Amino acid sequence: MSTAPGGVPPVRSAGLWTVVLGVAHVASVHAFYPESVRSVVDGGVIASVDADPVLTERRGVGFWYVTSGLGVIGLGAIVRGHEKVHGRPPPATxxxxxxxGLWGVLLMPASPFWLFLPIAWLARRSANIGGRSGHH
Structure with missing residues (x-):
């Protein structure tokens, strides 16, 4: 991965690390929610989450785990694209x-939600550096 003119280097990219976090989230669903994944597969995958009201909660856990990971990947891709063009992440990143991260840590202190905080630090740092260098 190369850095575009004025772009954030990959190792310091909040966008790239957010994508990595999302990919790890999606890839780990089998490790954390194997019963959910197995139940969805046993239900035929398509329209399986709500197909059996008795299994909706079990199936929904894995579904929302993967869905939130896909959302994190999407956020990271948007941030990374902005970093490449503007030399910093979007202002609200x-x-x-x-x-x-704080929402997750408050509700689940023993969780990987802590990983959002160093990525946020990278985003703040890149925003400050990009803003001082005059890139817009």
Whole structure:
């Protein structure tokens, strides 16, 4: 991965690290919610989450786990694209990442939600550096 003129280097990219976090989230669904994944597969995948009201909660856990991971990947891709063009993440990136991390940590202290905080720090740092260098 190369850095576009004025872009954020990949190792310091809040966008790239957000994508990595989202990919790890999606890839780990089998490790954290194997019963949910197995139940969705046993239900035929398509329209399976709500197909059996008795299994909706079990199936929904894995569904929402993967769905939130896909959302994190999308956020990271948007941030990375902005970093490449403007030399910094979008202005609200650090705030959104801190809010998400704190929300998760408050409800689940022993969780990877803490990982949002160093990524938010990278976003804040890149925003400050990009803003001082005059890139818009």
């Amino acid at each position: 650090a705030t959104v990442l801190v809010a998400t």
